[in-house]
Amino acid sequence: MKIGDKVSFLSEVGGGKVAGFQGKNIVLVEDEDGFQIPMPVNEVVVVKQDDYTTANVINKRAEAEEHRAEETPLNRGGRSVKAMMQDGQDEEVDMTVEDTVDDTKEVTYRPQAVERQGGNQLSAYLAFVPEDVKELINNPKFTVNLVNDCNYYLKYTYLQAEGNSWTVLSEGEVEPNTVLFLGELGREDVNHLDRVAVQLIAYKREKPFILKPTVDVQLRLDPVKFYKVHTMQVTDFFESPCLLYTLVENDKVARPLVLDAKRLKEEMYAGKQTDAAAQAPTAKQREQLVSRYTDDQSKGNKRNSPYIRHRGLDDALVVDLHAEEILDTTQGMKPGEILDYQLKVFRDTMNAHLNHKGQKIVFIHGKGEGVLRRALINDLTYRYKKCTYQDASFQEYGYGATMVTINS
Structure with a gap:
């Protein structure tokens, strides 16, 4: 009797295949469900011995393949589920072949993106x-x-x-x-x-x-x-x-808060439309928009406007012409109206200091599309011909600043 022999029980119904031995007197018999039953050696008898010849092994494998091909989910060939699950576990594996992975192949699997609550609005x-x-x-x-x-x-x-x-x-x-x-x-x-x-x-x-x-x-x-x-x-x-x-x-x-150069140009040169005039803010609203400071709020006179400050070793006046610096709000104002008010602040500042020869004034207009800067240069060229101008120091004033020197 050896492992693999088919045996039957003498004193009871049943049998199976010899799976192993425990000591000299106990044999482990494996039934069709894969359970191993310990039995005394004298209580079992060999029914059939395994033939390990090459021809017999090949024939058994061929029969097993034919048997599996005939099996369907409804016809399991009389085998238990456990026996079917163990198919192929006893096959010999060639361990000399290297297990390689092709790293050049593209990974096509992508896990499903994790979504969060409240995240279905674009941000x-x-x-x-x-x-x-x-x-x-x-x-x-x-x-x-x-x-x-x-x-x-x-x-x-x-x-x-x-x-x-x-x-x-x-x-x-x-x-x-x-x-x-x-x-x-x-x-x-x-x-x-x-x-x-x-x-x-x-x-x-x-x-x-x-x-x-x-x-x-x-x-x-x-x-x-x-x-x-x-x-x-x-x-x-x-x-x-x-x-x-x-x-x-x-x-x-998002709509960036920058002025459209083309739109500004149209506002500057196009005629006023009747509907635009109807939508324009009233005089009271304009007064609320532009009257940010009254005369009694200034430090002595209009020269000390709140948006003018001394800065630098040359005691230059600095005027920030950005709309948010000279207006409380631009609501209800069109780009052309904002530009007109910026030019008004520029001209008022220039007129107030025309008699101060050598005075330097830095106007901060920002880089932007250059519409405000071109308007300032146009005024300096034709309205204030005797004054000279140049780009202000980047280190001190940043981009988009022009320094004017009063010469008259």
Whole structure:
């Protein structure tokens, strides 16, 4: 009697295959369900011995394959579930063959994106994160990141303006609720940074979703902000403060607060329409808009206007012509009206100091489209011919400032 022999019980019904031995007197008999039954050696009798010749082994394997081919879920060939599950476990495996993995094959499986509650409204931001806040002035370095704060995949294009043309800096896809690195910025990149644009297409994979409109946002970046610590803000997306620009938030596309040059030109040269006049603010409303300070609020006289301050070793006057600095609000005002008021502040300042020979006045107008600067230069060329002007110091006043010297 040896392992593999078929045996039958003498004193009871049953039998099986010899699976092993326990000592000299106990044999382990495995039944059809795979259970091993210990029996005394003298209580079993060999019914059939296994033939381990090559021909017999091949015939048995062929019979087994034919038997499996005939099996169906309803006809299991009389075998138990456990016996069917053990098919192939006794096959010999060639261990000399190396188990290799082809790393060049593309992984096609993608896990389902994890969605968060309340994330089905589009929210995306463009973030400039400084590598070292302490080095902003001497050696500014930033990483550019696209923040996807929603449950949608975003197909994006990140572009930079070069005159009237655009150059693609990065394009691809950002997964839901993730931050994607787009590139880096050094000092030279920051100094030449002016206009950038981001285009977005939102969608979901392998499930229905609410269609969102495409997003196309142009941003005008002020390089001066990249050198100042107080312009950085703390966010939930990064550990360090950063410059964060909203592209779309809660399905509302951001509209940068910059003036459209073409629209300004139309407002300046086009005739006034009757409907425009009807929508124009009343005299009382205009008074509330422009009368930010009364004469008795000034420090002695109108020369000491609240938006004029002494600054620098040359005791130059500094006048900030940004709309938010000289107006409490621009609500109800058209771009042409804002420009008219900025020019009024400029002319009032110039007229107040025409008799102060040698006086230097710095007008901060911002970089922008250059509409306000061109209007100032036009006045200096034809209205104030005896005054000289030049670009003000970038280190002291930043981009978009003009210094005027009173010569008459």
